[in-house]
Amino acid sequence: MRKILVITVITIALILLGIVSVGASTKKHKKVVADFDAAATYKSKCVSCHGAKADKKFDATKADDDLVQVILKGKKAEKPPNMPEYESKGITADQAKALVTLMKSLKA
Numbered sequence: 001m002r003k004i005l006v007i008t009v010i011t012i013a014l015i016l017l018g019i020v021s022v023g024a025s026t027k028k029h030k031k032v033v034a035d036f037d038a039a040a041t042y043k044s045k046c047v048s049c050h051g052a053k054a055d056k057k058f059d060a061t062k063a064d065d066d067l068v069q070v071i072l073k074g075k076k077a078e079k080p081p082n083m084p085e086y087e088s089k090g091i092t093a094d095q096a097k098a099l100v101t102l103m104k105s106l107k108a
Contacts, residue, residue: 038098041091042106046099049081054103057083064100071096 042050050058057077059067072093074085086096 036095036098038095038102041095042099042102045086046103049083050103052106054106058103058107060104060107064097067100067103068093068096071099 042054046054050056054060070083071091072085072087075083077083091099
């Protein structure tokens with residue numbers, strides 16, 4: 001009987017520890033995304049190829065997930081320049097999503 005009580009207490013403690021660590025991880029993740037300045041990144045990395053209004057080499061009709069993957073993985077264009085991949089340069093999927101949202105708003 002005592003063994004069951006000890007196992008139950010340990011299990012509850014591990015569950016609570018997991019909940020606390022997930023909450024801390026989520027807050028850190030939100031801070032990283034909140035600290036990301038999509039407009040500044042667009043201006044420094046994207047505007048030279050896509051234009052100030054995202055009107056060049058950007059198909060706003062494509063699904064956001066597809067556009068995010070192009071930012072992360074890059075894409076070979078019919079004519080150069082090719083779209084470089086930015087995942088290895090530190091851009092996350094959430095940051096790429098913020099860029100897609102910004103580009104669609106510029107194009108509107």
